[in-house]
Amino acid sequence: MHQTTxxxxxxxxxxxxxTVLLHHLTGQTFNSSFSPVPWGREAVIAFFVISGFVIAYVLDSRERDLKIYVSARLxxxxxxxxxxxxxxPLLDHFGRQAAPDLYREIVADHVVLRIxxxxxxxxxSWNLTTAPLSNGPFWSLAFEFWYYVVFGAYTLLSGYSRQIVILLACLAAGPRIIFTMPVWLLGVVAYxxxxxxxxxxxxxxxxxxxxxxxxxxxxTTFGHSVLQSLNDAIFGGSHSRYWTLxxxxxxxxxxxxxPADILLGILFATAIVTVKPAMEGLHPPVWISxxxxxxxxxxxxLYLFHAPLLYFIAANMHLQKHSAYSVTLLGVLVFLTCFALSYPTERQVxxxxxxxxDLISTASRAYQSFRTRMK
Structure with a gap:
């Protein structure tokens, strides 16, 4: 991949x-000092387009083997x-003890099943919306996972194997995830x-x-009003989140x-495609890159740890929502903690x-041995 891209x-x-961190930090749960940052979903759309681009790239370059691809994605x-x-669950347990009112809107039943x-x-999947306690951002991981499965199967498999895996993945994911896949595929098109x-x-x-x-x-407000008119034209002014059949x-x-997500995805994809020729000859200082x-x-x-950390740290620091200093301190502590947690987690990918x-290779050898004994 080109360095500029x-x-x-x-x-x-x-x-x-x-943006996702600031969206949750400036929400009414933790803040009454700063104007809210409303672009949480828009940031996730950017993630989807980036993901589609990167997966198309790795499948085209270094992850052409099925075992390599599956192990890398997992x-x-x-x-x-x-x-x-x-x-x-640990953060929520101790945070709830320190400030139960802060967690009053967090659904905490069937903890093991949720995990x-x-x-x-x-x-x-389908009618499920099962957040793992306070960690609401987990919703988008399901979308990403099933896009990896469907597109990986389409690229690396053939014949009946491809058809069966894609069909089973679509059935497991459900229509809500699959019908949103065009946004992710815009990243593939961009690549x-x-x-x-x-x-x-x-x-x-x-x-x-x-x-x-x-x-x-x-x-902007202007953009959202235009997009709302577009949605009204497509869906007849109905804003129901349920469909009865x-x-x-x-x-x-x-x-x-x-429709609005696709439009935003096209804009992000266009920026990704054009940045390399647009910035040709421009080289940022090494320290910046x-x-x-x-x-x-x-x-x-940062994405997957920040939500439970916001609740836990806010509960234990006795957050003053009306204090700009208190809200800022909360954000800084959460950011630094997420950054520290990246070292034993994603930086060890x-x-x-x-x-x-190793696990997939061992399972493959065991399966081949079993088939040999059955002949």
């Missing part, structure tokens, strides 16, 4: 993770999923265009500027926002990948 993806990834996800699912469902990435098109710098600069302006407009009710979640890559190495931890590769 790679650095831009790291910048976008870290910015998106910080290692990447579970390097943080496993620690997050272990830490979240197991999220461990299997089934938390958003294909990045490889096959050679834009003149002036054209790339214009398109890059247009995508940036489009993203900025999207974030044959006496069965299907939970749609944020699926009615799909090194800093960006260093910070980007903690984005997954190579070890996790090696573990899963």
């Amino acid at each position: 790679s650095l831009f993806l790291d910048t976008l990834r870290f910015t998106a993770a910080m 290692g990447r996800l579970y390097s943080v999923i496993l620690p997050a699912l272990f830490i979240t 197991l469902i999220n461990l299997a990435n089934l938390q958003e 294909r265009l990045d490889q096959k098109t050679h834009l003149h710098r002036s054209s790339a600069c214009v398109l890059f500027a247009i995508s940036g302006l489009g993203i900025a407009l999207y974030m 044959g006496g069965h009710t299907l939970f749609l979640g944020d699926l009615p926002k799909l 090194s800093s960006i890559r260093y910070l980007a190495g903690s984005t997954f931890s 190579g070890r996790y990948r090696a573990f899963f590769l």
Whole structure:
């Protein structure tokens, strides 16, 4: 991958993770001092497009073998999923003892079942919306996981194996996840265009500027009003999150926002495709690029650890929502803790990948041995 594109993806990834943190920090649960940061979902759309681009890249370069691909994807996800699912119940337990009122809106029933469902990435399948206690951001991991499975099967398998795996994955994921996949696939399209098109710098600069302006407009009240009108035109003004068919009710979640999500995804994809030719000949100082890559190495931890840490630290520091100093201190403590947690988790992703590769290889050898004995 070209260095300019790679650095831009790291910048976008870290910015998106910080946006999600600030979105939750400035919400009414923890804050009455600062204006809320409303772009949490928009940041997740950026993550989806980045993910599609990166997966298309690794499948086209270093992960063309099925075992390598599966172990790499599992290692990447579970390097943080496993620690997050272990830490979240502990933090919630002690945080709830310190400040029970702070946790009054956190559903805490069937804890073990919630953890197991999220461990299997089934938390958003069909009518499920099963958050692991205070760790709400886990919802997007289910989307990512099943996109890895479907696209990996489509790319690396063939014949009936491909069809069966894709069918089973779609059935397990459910329509809410699968119908949102076009947003993720925009990242795949961006990668294909990045490889096959050679834009003149002036054209790339214009398109890059247009995508940036489009993203900025999207974030404004004007942009949201236009997109709401678009959704009204498509869905007839109905904003129900449920769809009834044959006496069965299907939970749609944020699926009615799909047209707006696709539009934003196109803008992000355009920026990714055009950044390389637009920035041709421009080289940031080494310390800037090194800093960006260093910070980007903690984005997954920042995303998956920040929510339970917000609750736990706020509960134990006796947060004063009306105090700008108190809210800022909470944000800084959460950021630093997430950053520290990245060292034994996602920054050790190579070890996790090696573990899963050994596990898959052992299972494969056992299966082959079993088949040989059965002949």
